[in-house]
Amino acid sequence: MALVKHNNNSLSAVTSMASLSTGSMTLIKEQTASSSASISFVDGSGGVVLDSTYPIYLFKFINIHPATDSANFMLNFRDGGSDFDATKTTTFFEAEHFEDDSGAGLAYNSAADLAQSTSDQRLAGNVGGDNDQCCNGEMFLYSPSSTTFVKHFMARISNIRSDNAEFDINVAGYCNTTAAIDGVIFKFSSGNIDAGTIKLYGIKDS
Numbered sequence: 001m002a003l004v005k006h007n008n009n010s011l012s013a014v015t016s017m018a019s020l021s022t023g024s025m026t027l028i029k030e031q032t033a034s035s036s037a038s039i040s041f042v043d044g045s046g047g048v049v050l051d052s053t054y055p056i057y058l059f060k061f062i063n064i065h066p067a068t069d070s071a072n073f074m075l076n077f078r079d080g081g082s083d084f085d086a087t088k089t090t091t092f093f094e095a096e097h098f099e100d101d102s103g104a105g106l107a108y109n110s111a112a113d114l115a116q117s118t119s120d121q122r123l124a125g126n127v128g129g130d131n132d133q134c135c136n137g138e139m140f141l142y143s144p145s146s147t148t149f150v151k152h153f154m155a156r157i158s159n160i161r162s163d164n165a166e167f168d169i170n171v172a173g174y175c176n177t178t179a180a181i182d183g184v185i186f187k188f189s190s191g192n193i194d195a196g197t198i199k200l201y202g203i204k205d206s
Contacts, residue, residue: 024204025058032197035067038187039198042078050182052145054202059139059184061123061157061198068191069129070162074120075139077151077175078183085118086151086181090173092122099164116176120189124159124169127188134196135159137169144181151175 029048031039041059043050050057064073077086092112097104112122124135137157144151157169175181186198 026054026202026204027199028057028202029200030197031199033064033193033195036193038185039193040084040183040185041198041200042183044182048200049202050144050184050200051180055143055205056203057141057144058201058203059141059186059198060201061135061137061139061186062196063134063136064124064127064196064198065134065194066127066129066188066191067194068188070126071129071188071190072122073124073127073135073157073159074187074189075123075155076120076185077181078185079175079177079179079181084120084183084185086175086177087116087118088114088121088173088175089116090114090121090171092169092171094170095168097166099166103165112171114173120187121171121173122189123155123171123186124157124167126161126163128160128162128164129194130162133160133162139171141181141184147178147180150177151181 029041033039041048041050076084078084079086090113093108095106114121127135135157137155139153139155142152152174155171159167159169161167
């Protein structure tokens with residue numbers, strides 16, 4: 001980043017200043033759940049941009065709390081049709097540590113990955129429904145408007161499970177289509193999203 005220079009040495013005497021960089025990340029849309037069945041981001045709807053404007057998009061999940069205890073936080077993509085059912089191949093591994101220190105581990109979870117499936121992808125499993133339980137994290141989506149390449153995504157989630165275990169979850173994969181991805185939906189496998197905020201950012205070229 002370029003160094004901003006002032007026209008004299010004392011801040012109290014500054015009479016002019018070069019414009020400051022606005023940064024490479026731009027907030028596009030913020031949505032807050034309130035007993036919501038799902039939260040979706042669709043290009044061209046409600047001020048959402050999910051096209052060639054940015055090469056990388058970032059979703060941030062803040063205090064996502066389920067209405068139903070032990071529900072899975074899920075994701076899916078739309079590839080030009082009306083349904084969120086893009087074909088995906090994914091990986092899923094997680095580290096765990098129980099609150100009472102009764103166990104810990106690191107493992108690949110083959111029950112949570114997908115192989116050429118249109119099903120929803122799990123981002124966090126068995127999210128706790130206690131008043132103080134939730135999951136947080138982020139997901140990157142790369143070049144969703146490309147009509148040449150498949151569309152990669154990567155997510156990392158911190159989840160307090162219903163059995164009081166902390167899970168550090170890593171999900172990665174790709175939508176196996178050369179059609180543009182123009183929508184993303186988030187929901188729980190059972191019940192509503194009781195509370196929480198999801199923010200969508202666009203990241204400029206480096």
